[in-house]
Amino acid sequence: MEIKPPDALFARLLRSASLRANELLSVPGGAARVRVIADDGYNDIERLALSPFADDQLVAVALRLGDTCRGAGQPLVARMAQYFHIPAPSIEVEALRRSIWSEQERAGLPLDEARREVAIVESRMIDGERSRRSELRAYAALYSDLWCDPRTGAPLSTRRMMLAMVTGFAERSNTSSVSSGRLEIVS
Numbered sequence: 001m002e003i004k005p006p007d008a009l010f011a012r013l014l015r016s017a018s019l020r021a022n023e024l025l026s027v028p029g030g031a032a033r034v035r036v037i038a039d040d041g042y043n044d045i046e047r048l049a050l051s052p053f054a055d056d057q058l059v060a061v062a063l064r065l066g067d068t069c070r071g072a073g074q075p076l077v078a079r080m081a082q083y084f085h086i087p088a089p090s091i092e093v094e095a096l097r098r099s100i101w102s103e104q105e106r107a108g109l110p111l112d113e114a115r116r117e118v119a120i121v122e123s124r125m126i127d128g129e130r131s132r133r134s135e136l137r138a139y140a141a142l143y144s145d146l147w148c149d150p151r152t153g154a155p156l157s158t159r160r161m162m163l164a165m166v167t168g169f170a171e172r173s174n175t176s177s178v179s180s181g182r183l184e185i186v187s
Contacts, residue, residue, distance in 0.1 A: 021062030114164030
């Protein structure tokens with residue numbers, strides 16, 4: 001499985017995640033601060049990895065990469081692009097898929113919650129160069145790759161949500177249209 005770096009959405013999210021990570025790491029003590037375990041038992045990187053949002057997942061990856069010496073001297077966005085350019089090992093991807101699918105057979109997917117999460121992502125979308133429908137399709141394609149990508153470091157519960165969000169994005173892309181910059185539901 002390989003996420004195609006030329007994809008506009010993915011490239012935009014990589015740049016944004018790199019900028020956010022650079023901001024967090026550039027303050028004095030920032031690298032240590034993102035690893036400090038808070039009262040909830042998680043550090044900032046782990047908390048971001050718990051989020052089903054692709055941008056948070058990518059910030060967690062950027063923080064992990066920004067905190068390593070590998071690739072030092074390269075801009076973080078370049079390290080991120082290089083990190084995702086090399087496909088994840090297929091055996092790891094398949095192991096994650098099987099884990100999620102076995103859980104799905106037992107408990108199903110959290111589709112209602114996923115629809116709420118998709119609505120949050122959709123509310124952040126800016127009308128402009130792409131129509132909302134194509135943006136939703138782009139998110140569906142991205143999430144169909146990210147939910148089983150071992151490089152994100154997301155826990156299984158988050159991956160289940162991300163898989164359910166693929167369905168949510170696909171549903172929204174099939175039921176929405178853009179008219180004068182406002183979202184309308186098509187019956």
